[in-house]
Amino acid sequence: MSAVVEINNLIKDYGNFRAVDGLNLSIGRGEVFGFLGPNGAGKSTTIRMMLTLISPTSGSIKFFGEDLIHHRNKLLAKIGSIVEKPDFYKFLSARKNLELLSAVSGGNITRSKIDEVIELVGLNGREHDKVGAYSFGMKQRLGIAHALMNDPELIILDEPTTGLDPHGIIDIRNLITHLAKDKGITVFLSSHILSEIEMIATSMAIINKGKTVAQGNVKELMDAEKSILRFTTDNTLLCKDIIHTKFKTESVAVSDTILEFSGKSSEIPLLIKSFSEQGINIYEVNKRTKLEDLFLRLTEN
Amino acid sequence: MGSRIIYMELIKVFSKPRSYIGFMAITVIVSLIQLAMYMDGLNYFSFITGPLSSSFSLQGNMLSGNMVAFVIIQTLILQIPLLVALVTGDLISGESAAGTIRLLATKPVSRTSILLSKFVAGLIYTLLLLIWLGIMSWGLALFIFGPGDMIVLKSEELIILQHQDTAWRFFTAFAISFVSLSVVATFSLCLSCFADNSIGPIISTMAVIILFTIVGTLEIPLFDVVKPFLFTTHMVVWRNSFDMPVSTSQITQSLVIMIMHIVLFLSVAIYRFNKKDILA
Secondary structure, eight states, X not given: OOOSEEEEEEEEEETTEEEEEXXXXXXXXXXXXXXXXXXXXXXXXXXXXXTTSSXXXXXXXXXXXXXXXXXXXXXXXXXXXXXXXXXXXXXXXXHHHHHHHHTTSSSOOOHHHHHHHHHXXXXXXXXXXXXXXXXXXXXXXXXXXXXXXTOOSEEEEESTTTTOOHHHHHHHHHHHHHXXXXXXXXXXXXXXXXXXXXXXXXXXXXXXXXXXXXXXXXXXXXXTSOEEEEEEESOHHHHHHHHHHHHOOOOEESSSSEEEEEEOGGGHHHHHHHHHHTTOOEEEEEEEOHHHHHHHHHHOO | OHHHHHHHHHHHHHHSTTHHHHHHHHHHHHHHXXXXXXXXHHHHHHHHHGGGTTTOOXXXXXXXXXXXXXXXXXXXXXXXXXXXXXXXXXXXXXXXXXXXXHHHHTSSSOHHHHHHHHHHHHHHXXXXXXXXXXXXXXXXXXXXXXXXXXXXXXXXXXXXXXXXGTHHHHHHHHHHHHHHHHHHHHHHHHHHTTOSSSHHHHHHHHHHHHHHHHHHHSOOHHHHHHGGGOHHHXXXXXXXXXXXXXXXXXXXXXXXXXXXXXXXXXXHHHHHHHHOOOOO
């Protein structure tokens, strides 16, 4: 079965600047695909090319095995999207926005479908308010409702949880998981929130300077990385000795009170016990996520 | 699909407060002129016909509704294009500025369809604005001043039109004006495809109209070569509807040239909009 998204050697030049440099991606059906990269890495440019907002300099984009350029309208009818900010017609209500946009979204979007997506994102009761009066978080919810109203087979979401409160973030995270698991919808998720990708993505790619620097199954990619354990203590020198003696690992003192070393989560209780036995006070223990390490290592330049 | 997109565009146009500026401006300006004419119209009329009093004896209802409407339309003809451009210059650039262009351009409809629907919506807006001008100028003037003959003063002649001979001329003048304003609407729509804010296209449209009008007015041999190709030269051809006899060949020629301008501007707009990278 062909991939839902297949991008081959995609290039976008702006004059002498190459924003996307031979990007290759392949995403299967029902996957939640995390698309990561630092600012200016080419994420938004890639998404804009996927949605025909800008033309590629060269390369190809295929959805459901068909070329985007030749089957644009047919393919876009199967895609829902949020690109960067969720901008809508401020002088119209949320419902009117969705009703008007349904006229050009392909398929037959009924009023009940609009009711359904409004309720799904928790905007019921506020759907008749003008969008101009909406908070950013409410616009983000409306953006998700808009992306879902044409029953898409693929959803492309660019930073969908930006501006949402913690409840909103959890709601959207659960919604994405539900759409992928229960409805078989493929989700292309661009985000700066690494923990979000770590929690919900099944596969991912990290791009830097327009190139793919890592791609694959999230679990497999992260298993290859060790965690960084960080201790805040009142005696980093003694801690270093203990770590060196008991765990045969070198540690790095980040400051007078902070010590970092590469280790496993399972070692934390034993470390704390060893430190306590030597009368060392531990004020805080942090474990930096593996994805953060992977991301930082691959994009540090 | 086509009618649904046009409907969508019309809803957007008429949901924006700026779309009513034109209607309000026409209402206020025309009402003021009507009031001024009602209060002091005879003096105004005596002033403009003063040079003729030594040669002609003018009798009857000089200040007829037809006469007042003609004066109003002639006075407003430079302002109406601004009111049109205020809306049509915003059709694409306004969406770019607001970011909503992304909503449209990621839909399963071609960019050409989007642009053509905006073009049609712009023409409908222009038509409604013109109809409102007709109601406020001609309709209201007939109601206030009553019907009557009208005098058309031209640089080389004086034309007196009987009341029963005026209605078709006004309708013809409005029809020609619609084509003229459609050129302005298409031109500003075209400029709108090159900008990401609506101020640029609106000001540029007016700047071009003013520049072309100046070039068309100056009697310099160099400009005589380009004058026939300037759309502003043909925008005033509505006045020919009040000639005696009406020069249909001249009106037809101007209409053809203006329609060619519409086709040209629309083609450039379609090309540009299709090629445009949407970065907003």
